[in-house]
Amino acid sequence: MDFEELAATLKALADLTRLKIIALLQTRDCCVCELVPIFKISQPAVSKHMSRLKTSGLVKETRKGMWVFYSLNRDRLEELGISLTNLPDLSEELRQLEQQGLLVQCD
Amino acid sequence: MDFEELAATLKALADLTRLKIIALLQTRDCCVCELVPIFKISQPAVSKHMSRLKTSGLVKETRKGMWVFYSLNRDRLEELGISLTNLPDLSEELRQLEQQGLLVQCD
């Protein structure tokens, strides 16, 4: 994941409710109407959270009759963890800036 | 890390500039005045980013004469990655809610 995508994915996860939703989805798939009483927020609020998680790729949806079941995209979550501990190496960019004299010297 | 702390730490990281700062600090420690020309934002903006990163524990500061050098707290970053792939298990909480009849039945 590049920086942009990583930041976007982290933002999707950087919310207490969404974090707990992700944890819940580790146990089993859930539909919106199940999450409403658990988190005690309105149905539209849950819907928006799920929409955000879906956009970030952390969650997938499956329509099942009237319901929309959301499931965790485990690969994506793992990918995020890996990206976090393997952030792009900026040493080359830093070296170039130094060469161009665009860096301040602190010593 | 519990959910609250995890969400707070993720929020500290879920910003393009701070993410790149963290990546930079992987290469070497930096002081505020070095980061200003790199990111082309004002000095107070950099200061605030560093303050946020420091509060979240992702970064440590070392005063060195006039300068404040910031260094990456690698342990903390790794801890975050691990927490992400080992989110608290909510299956027990889910079971209790089911027993109390507080869950909707979707089938």
Next chain:
DNA sequence: GAACAATATAACGATATGGTTATGTAATTT
């Protein structure tokens, strides 16, 4: 001690975020 340099804090503005209520849409049931 006066001037300067690096950093932090304060005050402000534009935009993003996370909630609400109201309403639209799609599938199910009667």
Next chain:
DNA sequence: AAATTACATAACCATATCGTTATATTGTTC
């Protein structure tokens, strides 16, 4: 086909976020 159920979208509001400029604060140098 009318009513119901689950979900999504729209419009709105309060607060958070991220930038700015102005102003401390702290250490250095002359």
